[in-house]
Amino acid sequence: MYQKRKRHLEARAKVLKAMAHPSRLFIIDELAHGERCVCELTEMIGADVSTISKHLSVLKQAGLVIDDKRGNQVFYQLRVPCILNFFGCVESVLESQAQEHVDLLALVEK
């Protein structure tokens, strides 16, 4: 039942895991507007370059971005724009949670 699909589910999980980090989500969002080089992303996020480079490597391994070396810098771009559609759904999760939180608070205050 599960064992049969395990391999496939692991592959799916890898893609999701690659997205499941605030810096990497930022990068995805940023790349949605166009390609960016490592130095630009590093500047925007404000972490060590090596950290950003590793995040980009995770995204690349997962098949979410592709890189293009030009001169001495490397530009990354989104390979699968459809992942952006997903964020709307994630937002609705967050919103309904927020709403529930408000409801709970209201309940407590009565």
Next chain:
Amino acid sequence: MYQKRKRHLEARAKVLKAMAHPSRLFIIDELAHGERCVCELTEMIGADVSTISKHLSVLKQAGLVIDDKRGNQVFYQLRVPCILNFFGCVESVLESQAQEHVDLLALVEK
């Protein structure tokens, strides 16, 4: 730039992280077909009940499922069906990766 959105991106990341595990993806897929109790999911996945219970707790914390206790068992159901739409996109990532892999192999064989 990033700091301003960090909180929000962390919230998004939490939802994605909750999905990013093969067993939890299986559960989501299964719940797409209707509610299931912990014992059913445990049976299907073949891990310890406590492990499944913790997976369900992760999904619940993330706002992805809701639980409903009836008698001495607890039924879980999907709270946000839109996440299912996302899998099509994840599949396309996997497929294009597979295709690239084939291309690379072909290249090596020449």
Next chain:
DNA sequence: TGCCTATTTGGCAATATAGCCAAATAGGCT
């Protein structure tokens, strides 16, 4: 009450992830 089943929680060991620094690699320029 006592027992059985279903589920959750605590705790532990193994493994994975994140982020930094330092060092290696690569391209451009003088």
Next chain:
DNA sequence: AGCCTATTTGGCTATATTGCCAAATAGGCA
């Protein structure tokens, strides 16, 4: 060649995640 910038890689520590077992909790039923 020598130097500078951009990027990646190795290595380390801190932290988080996973999965099991054992124990706690809760409901149903004799």
